Amino acid sequence: MNNLDNIDFSKIKFVLMDMDGVLTDGTVLYSSDGEEIIKVFSVYDGYGIERGHRHGLKFAIISGRSAKANEHRARKLKIDILYQDCGDKVAAYNEIMKKFGLERDNFCYIGDEIFDLPLLNEVMFSCAPANAVDEVKEAVDYVAIKEGGKGAVREIIDLILRKRNLI
Amino acid sequence: MNNLDNIDFSKIKFVLMDMDGVLTDGTVLYSSDGEEIIKVFSVYDGYGIERGHRHGLKFAIISGRSAKANEHRARKLKIDILYQDCGDKVAAYNEIMKKFGLERDNFCYIGDEIFDLPLLNEVMFSCAPANAVDEVKEAVDYVAIKEGGKGAVREIIDLILRKRNLI
Amino acid sequence: MNNLDNIDFSKIKFVLMDMDGVLTDGTVLYSSDGEEIIKVFSVYDGYGIERGHRHGLKFAIISGRSAKANEHRARKLKIDILYQDCGDKVAAYNEIMKKFGLERDNFCYIGDEIFDLPLLNEVMFSCAPANAVDEVKEAVDYVAIKEGGKGAVREIIDLILRKRNLI
Amino acid sequence: MNNLDNIDFSKIKFVLMDMDGVLTDGTVLYSSDGEEIIKVFSVYDGYGIERGHRHGLKFAIISGRSAKANEHRARKLKIDILYQDCGDKVAAYNEIMKKFGLERDNFCYIGDEIFDLPLLNEVMFSCAPANAVDEVKEAVDYVAIKEGGKGAVREIIDLILRKRNLI
Numbered sequence: 001m002n003n004l005d006n007i008d009f010s011k012i013k014f015v016l017m018d019m020d021g022v023l024t025d026g027t028v029l030y031s032s033d034g035e036e037i038i039k040v041f042s043v044y045d046g047y048g049i050e051r052g053h054r055h056g057l058k059f060a061i062i063s064g065r066s067a068k069a070n071e072h073r074a075r076k077l078k079i080d081i082l083y084q085d086c087g088d089k090v091a092a093y094n095e096i097m098k099k100f101g102l103e104r105d106n107f108c109y110i111g112d113e114i115f116d117l118p119l120l121n122e123v124m125f126s127c128a129p130a131n132a133v134d135e136v137k138e139a140v141d142y143v144a145i146k147e148g149g150k151g152a153v154r155e156i157i158d159l160i161l162r163k164r165n166l167i
Numbered sequence: 168m169n170n171l172d173n174i175d176f177s178k179i180k181f182v183l184m185d186m187d188g189v190l191t192d193g194t195v196l197y198s199s200d201g202e203e204i205i206k207v208f209s210v211y212d213g214y215g216i217e218r219g220h221r222h223g224l225k226f227a228i229i230s231g232r233s234a235k236a237n238e239h240r241a242r243k244l245k246i247d248i249l250y251q252d253c254g255d256k257v258a259a260y261n262e263i264m265k266k267f268g269l270e271r272d273n274f275c276y277i278g279d280e281i282f283d284l285p286l287l288n289e290v291m292f293s294c295a296p297a298n299a300v301d302e303v304k305e306a307v308d309y310v311a312i313k314e315g316g317k318g319a320v321r322e323i324i325d326l327i328l329r330k331r332n333l334i
Numbered sequence: 335m336n337n338l339d340n341i342d343f344s345k346i347k348f349v350l351m352d353m354d355g356v357l358t359d360g361t362v363l364y365s366s367d368g369e370e371i372i373k374v375f376s377v378y379d380g381y382g383i384e385r386g387h388r389h390g391l392k393f394a395i396i397s398g399r400s401a402k403a404n405e406h407r408a409r410k411l412k413i414d415i416l417y418q419d420c421g422d423k424v425a426a427y428n429e430i431m432k433k434f435g436l437e438r439d440n441f442c443y444i445g446d447e448i449f450d451l452p453l454l455n456e457v458m459f460s461c462a463p464a465n466a467v468d469e470v471k472e473a474v475d476y477v478a479i480k481e482g483g484k485g486a487v488r489e490i491i492d493l494i495l496r497k498r499n500l501i
Numbered sequence: 502m503n504n505l506d507n508i509d510f511s512k513i514k515f516v517l518m519d520m521d522g523v524l525t526d527g528t529v530l531y532s533s534d535g536e537e538i539i540k541v542f543s544v545y546d547g548y549g550i551e552r553g554h555r556h557g558l559k560f561a562i563i564s565g566r567s568a569k570a571n572e573h574r575a576r577k578l579k580i581d582i583l584y585q586d587c588g589d590k591v592a593a594y595n596e597i598m599k600k601f602g603l604e605r606d607n608f609c610y611i612g613d614e615i616f617d618l619p620l621l622n623e624v625m626f627s628c629a630p631a632n633a634v635d636e637v638k639e640a641v642d643y644v645a646i647k648e649g650g651k652g653a654v655r656e657i658i659d660l661i662l663r664k665r666n667l668i
Contacts (some may be wrong), residue, residue: 020210028213028317029196029205029530032235037655038205038539042568043521044634046529047614065210068533113214133211149528187377194483195380196372197410199402205372230379273423280381300378354544361650362547363530363539366569372539399544447548467545 003141007125009163013106015052016119017068017153018061021098021112024131028067039069040149048154049077055166057157058100062092064115089119108154112148113135127156128145170308174292176330180273182219183260183286184320186230186237186251188279189296193318194235206236209314215321216244222333224269224324229259231282277323279315287297294323309329337475341459343497346441349386350427350453351487351491353397353404355446357461359483362401374483382488383411391491392434396426397490398449423453444490446482448469461490504642508626510664514607516553517594517620518654520571520585522613526650529568540570541650549655552562556667557653558658561602563593565616565658590620611657613637613649628657 012118020026023045029038039167049059058080066084074082083092097103107123109116117139120126126140127151137143142159144152161167186205187193190212196205202262215228225247230237233251241249250259264270274282279299284306287293293307296319309326311319328334354360363372382455383393392414397404400418408416417426431437441457443450446466451473454460462475463486471477476493478486495501521527525544528541530539550560559581564571567585575583584593585601598604608624617641621627627641630653638644643660645653664666 010504025528027192028208028210029266030208030236030239038532041529043527043529044614051615069531072531099239113211115214116220135293137579151527193377193485194359195377197375197403197406198372280378281385282381292395348539358651360544361526362542362544364542364570364573447545448552449548 004163007141007163008105009125009160011105012057012108012160013102014058014060014096014100015153015157015160016060016096016107016109016123017063018109018111018113018116019061019132020065021131021148022110023061023073023149025117025147026112026131027149039067039073041073042149042154043150044114044151045149045153046077049079050150051167052157052161055161055164057160060092060096062086062089062109062119064089064113071127088121089116093119093122108156108160110153111140125160129153156163168184171330174308174330175272176292176327178272179224179275179292179327180269181225181227181263181267181275182231182324182327183227183263183276183290184230184275185278185283187232188298188315189277190228190240190316191318192314193279194316206234206240206242209316209318209321211318212316213244214223215318215324216246218334219324219328220245222331225326227259227263229253229256229286230274231256231280233300242266248258256283257289260286260289260295274324275327277320278307295318338497341475341497342439343459343462343494345439346391346442346459347436348392348394348430348434348493349487349491349494350394350396350430350441350443350457352443352445352447352450353395353400355465355482355484356387356444357395357407357487359481360446360465361483372480373401373407375407375484376483376488378485379483379487380411382485382491383413384493385413385501386495389495389498391494394426394430396420396423396443396453398423423450424456427453427456444487444492458493462485505563505664506569508642508664509564509606512606512662513558513609513661514603514625514659515559515597515601515609516654516658516661517561517563517597517624518608519610519612519617520562520615520648521566522632522652523611524562524650525623526648527613527632528650532592538570540574543650543652543655545652548576549652549658551578552668553658553662555581556662556665558661559563561593561597563587563590563610564621565590589619593622594623606651609657609661612641617629626661630654 003058023070060081103148108125109123110127117160127142128136128140129148144155146152146155169186175187191206227248272291276290277293277294294309295303296315298314311322313319313322358373394415396417439458441461444461445455461476462470462474463482465481478489480486480489520591525540526619561582589645606625609626610624611628629637629641630649632648645656647653
């Protein structure tokens, strides 16, 4: 992990992100109404994505679960593509690649769980938040200092922009 | 504590869990509406239970309190049995043993409070999250590194599966 | 602080508590509806108060603010007396003393803020959670290891019960 | 940072504050209803602002975003001026200066983000909470020990009042 020698940051065009534990802190709040009503996000990630957009990056969320709160957050963040209830994240990635005419070297993926490993192994630049499970932290190119829902996504976007001398 | 020598992990078939402080972080959020509306759970526990189920483990929640949020979470996690407002946890355990034709060696229990001690003393494999009260931490076979509602349950399920070479 | 030599624990009959920062973690959550809807409490405090009640202790909340969530929590905890919007905490204390025929030596008060100092200076046993402001931490007999809304009240009740050999 | 030699605390009359990450902890909670419903504030900041008001300080919130929860919190705190969706914070500051007949030396600003830098560079006393981004922490006169939404604002107000021997 944290081996950035093989990463050609100038080629990254698309940042793919898992939702729970990456854009959130991995907690889910249930109300007495019976809905998984509340998710905890970070304003720091929001500004990171906004700045990434301004510098031409695109963003997708690929989540194995679904929640209405996710959709609202994705809309607010102007996320380019949102996959929910996604059973095969590599298939979603292949779809995005095809749709945008991109290749492996154009992708970064940020994931935290066992089921993120197949896609993490596909993309050029694989990342995890500090709270990822050990198997993921051992497999990725970069483990963020910050946790999911607490600025990990912002940290990774800023790293990409900084490596390209954009900020 | 943390004495795993006497545990025959191959026999564990049922993981019993307390709710507050084990599947949640022990906080309860009250709204102005007067209901204990919100409980804080972890997606990491969710995936741990899902993977445990796939490997044949069964799960019960035995809670001394009750809350609608608990029921919703239990349903989402496909928990096999849910006891709420349970005044005698050992009696609930005996019921489960009878119903499923199991014995002491087939059970793990995860608890964090004084009133969890009687059941913790019954089962073969007794566990506590990092935030358990001292009396419980001193009494159990295994104290998780993680806290309740922050992955302690996942850690214990993964330990069981790893000891059985299933993951 | 943390000078327990002058405390006659056998005399304590009433535990007075501030609300925000003592029974809560000092956060207030506002919704878009415009109400201070949500407060964060701890189940550990709940069990501490329940056990204190069983051993004959009485409990009052004396809060300088008010919130509906507080009332619901106070009812759930079976708090004996609740003062809200209380501008003069010493006056409330005098009322309680009169009503229950008690004297200074029968009282513990747990507070965290500047405006708690007058009452903290009145009672025999003055306490603060770990998150109290410095001026309060320097003035009280006992500073809890735990924070408000995370078990500080439980820790103090358990200390009282333990000093009296009740647990 | 933390160079207080050039600050004439006796001149400070107005404390300007960013909202997210300063008066809140930078988290935003989304519900399934689709609204950014909940923000997390600190009661410690509330009492700090109240005490600041009593000693003649004025307070403004200048936020680049907007949320109904912010308005409710601002009203509760009796904030003198609230700017939301503010694209040019320096312009807002100039407006306040004009309206109240004040000058640069009368202002403190507390911000945590890149887009707070222009205004932080304008005022006499620039501050940041502990959770501010690195670029901001390097640029300001004072970095609080506490985090936004956890008492950073209170800490800075108390510092101003203490330097003026008011508390």
